[in-house]
Amino acid sequence: MSKAMLISVGGSISPIICSLNKHKPKFIIFFASKESEYQVSEIVKKISFSYQATEKIVTPSAEIMEESYFVLWQRLPSILERWKIRPSQIIVDYTGGTKSMSVAIVLATLDFCKKYSYIGGKERTKEGLGVVVDGKEKMLYVKNPWDKYAVSVRKKISLFFNECHYDSALREVEILKEKVSKQEESFYSMWYDLIKGYALWDKFRHTEAKRELYKGFRKLQIYAYNKRRYKKLLDCIDKNLKFLERIVDKKEIEMLIRDLIANAKRRAEIEKKFDDAVARLYRALEKIAENELFKIGINHSNVKDSQIPQNIRDKFIGKYKDEQDGKIKLPLYAKYELLKELGNQKGKDFFSQEKEIKKILDARNSSILAHGDISIKEERYKELLSLVLNFGKLQEKDLPVFPYLEM
Incomplete structure (x- = not known):
């Protein structure tokens, strides 16, 4: 059972019911238009699991992306806060509603959402160009966009580090650790330890710096095995650690x-x-x-x-x-x-x-x-x-x- 789900409503309700029954969220937020709002009560009657609470966010204009985005940006945080749900705990499904609503729901949640879903199918009406035929729905998952988008953020982190803004680099890595998928977390945890080590060293906190740097260095040695591009970095950190030892251990x-x-x-x-x-x-x-x-x-x-x-x-x-x-x-x-x-x-x-x-x-x-x-x-x-x-x-x-x- 998922913690919470934000799902757009509009068009056929069968894919929406299919998605909800698949995920079985404890909390449901329906994102509807004025025209599709009536469908929410019908959907709730047909889902096959128990839930704790529901809420509706209604866009003032289903065809204007900016208005849909703004109402989500305005309402969503307070709902999640009331339910004591972290933004990263929600699944977002953008199957229903207009194209403008789909774009808005993704943009409004891109900064924190780790998981998106979409209902597709093998059979559609209008010779394959229409909606999915009822009963032929297929759940599709979109990979966490942050796993790819993080590449551009990594450039920003590197820039911060190389310009001596170590605390800023550290904050960016910490944010990324929260956003990426579970399998990516260890990669950013390694960089967090390394950058924290240098941030502490830059403040002359040598004992703590040595501890954090060693921790990150060991992780990097494992990760960088047979990866030649990291050799120069490994050599530099190794040399830095030997220098720190002479300050911390030998009191030179x-x-x-x-x-x-x-x-x-x-x-x-x-x-x-x-x-x-x-x-x-x-x-x-x-x-x-x-x-x-x-x-x-x-x-x-x-x-x-x-x-x-x-x-x-x-x-x-x-x-x-x-x-x-x-x-x-x-x-x-x-x-x-x-x-x-x-x-x-x-x-x-x-x-x-x-x-x-x-x-x-x-x-x-x-x-x-x-x-x-x-x-x-x-x-x-x-x-x-x-x-x-x-x-x-x-x-x-x-x-x-x-x-x-x-x-």
């Missing part, structure tokens, strides 16, 4: 620095969000200093007095000691100053280029996302990117790259 700060820079490149070079990109590069520059301090046992957010050279100790305690918890917490310049005074090469390099660095960092501090009102230009972003890569002794090929998606 160097990998986190690379990830910050890669994230900045996505913001700037794909989304053209240079202020966002520079904020990440600034953080990467801080992380480089923090990593150098970590190597020699210094926690940048809780520096001990004894770890600070005598010649700058009083200054650091006076400027950077938190009055609430008593911890010495260092900002970017102070981190590099401490490194320089301790003889660290990174600290020396920082101050040997201080004039150039200050110009770029001042631009960051003037950014609307920092302390100012100025939008950062692409040139400044490129200067800071080059600076951070040089400081980290990195090349762009060392950075993780998300795959180019073609679903």
Whole structure:
């Protein structure tokens, strides 16, 4: 027994009765014209099963498709809501009624319906050109149109992903999962896991990202067996997972620095969000200093007095000691100053280029996302990117790259 059925009425009632008896829906919505409305009571008397409720939607004009579409669009959601039926649970039969009504009923339900039916037959009147002869009806099912239409939506999802709109891509996949047939759901579930993994990674939620990406990767390995077109994608995801492992499992700060820079490149070079990109590069520059301090046992957010050279100790305690918890917490310049005074090469390099660095960092501090009102230009972003890569002794090929998606 089906949950609910929306069926158009008009012309011979035998095919409509045949369809209803075949599906035996608990809830029935008749879509009729003013001229065919009287047939509903006759149909109800002749169906051979028990149902829970019926409702009628009557088009003001059976020949004007737009009016039929509008009345369905207006009435159908409230009926389904009252019956607590999800739109995807209904079967739509467009056998009866005018051609305009048939077009309207399909268009009005195309966004959510998974199953359509139509009554045909081996024998028709008028030498095969008329209506189906009573008693010769044959149930025909139309495959879920979303199984084919999804191809165009997949292009949209790929575009969203490749433009870094990961959450938008994720929403589209989630919607498709609800619309396609049962046998197609696993395909979209695989893409959902993969895209969710990258969406989480882009938000620096590395542990969750690794879990989701592994889940999708395993599904893709099975699906893509002997499919050469997926080899490049599989190789890229495999490489990405190995990178994530170094952040999540091995806690390698160097990998986190690379990830910050890669994230900045996505913001700037794909989304053209240079202020966002520079904020990440600034953080990467801080992380480089923090990593150098970590190597020699210094926690940048809780520096001990004894770890600070005598010649700058009083200054650091006076400027950077938190009055609430008593911890010495260092900002970017102070981190590099401490490194320089301790003889660290990174600290020396920082101050040997201080004039150039200050110009770029001042631009960051003037950014609307920092302390100012100025939008950062692409040139400044490129200067800071080059600076951070040089400081980290990195090349762009060392950075993780998300795959180019073609679903």
